Amino acid sequence: MVIETQGLTKRYGKVVAVEGLNLAVEAGEVYGLLGPNGSGKTTTILMLLGLTEPTAGTVRVLGFDPVREPLSLKKQVGYLPDSVGFYGEMTAWENLAYIARLNGLPKAEAEVRMRQVLERMGLAEVADRPVGAFSRGMRQRLGLAEVLLKEPKVVILDEPTLGLDPEAAQEFLGMIRGLKAEGITVLLSSHLLHQVQAICDRVGLFHRGKLVLEGRVEELAQRVLGGAYRIRVGASPLEGLSERLGALPGVARVQLEGTELRLEATQDVRPQVARAVLEAGASLNSLVLEQPSLDEVYARYFQEVRHAA
């Protein structure tokens, strides 16, 4: 495991920010910490980085104890906080050069790497412009460029898409996903579930300092939505198909939605649906298994929590 915590807990006086967290992130995984404001994501990240001391429990990142071995950890773990501070009057190049110097990178080597990371983050052309004039999206990319400068094994990002417009957010998430190809382990936090859904291998849902659900997005959907499969069928003509499809084993409900039928089933009945449509003499135009969004999973989960309470 690259990141491993056991019983990790942080209290601020009477406030329990994180409680009994057991987290295990494997090498090369992209893991999303998800949860509403105040659910404990930032506190968890700060403990992983050794920037705040746990009240109880253990943390290991790349085998290091962040509190006792902060320097070894810092060499291999990159951190992008939710707002990165750069010198506005200095250019992107100068800002990176400054960081490289602080990190003790020899000048020649630093320049090669700076060129690489700026290129990679799509900032090569604006490298000589003052950062003060950069958009939030460009700043974030420069932040990631800075993180990559030290060739980290692990990258931790706190709300990386905060304040980005949807297009810039997608672009940035694509860049984060790209780190995986190099074997970098990524942990990121977000409250924008639909955004990170596509780039995370696994996600953990936080609620009031506790990890309440964890798994692959599809797994979570299965668990919370009770194994419901939703299938959309486009066929013509639609006449008589509702009854036929409704009679298939495993199909619980059929609804007409515009020019399509929407099925709820207890299993993936797409092959049976395809056969039934053709047997009815209709033509099959589309057959889609809908992936429920994480937002939906979340909403459903909290509904249940409220019901139980």
Ligand SMILES: Nc1ncnc2c1ncn2[C@@H]1O[C@H](COP(=O)(O)OP(=O)(O)OP(=O)(O)O)[C@@H](O)[C@H]1O
């Ligand atoms: N330094 C602190 N002192 C006192 N309480 C704190 C401190 N830092 C965090 N908390 C409390 O701990 C809880 C968890 O906060 P945390 O910032 O980890 O949540 P979060 O999920 O990252 O939320 P956000 O999305 O708002 O950053 C909150 O109730 C917060 O008020």
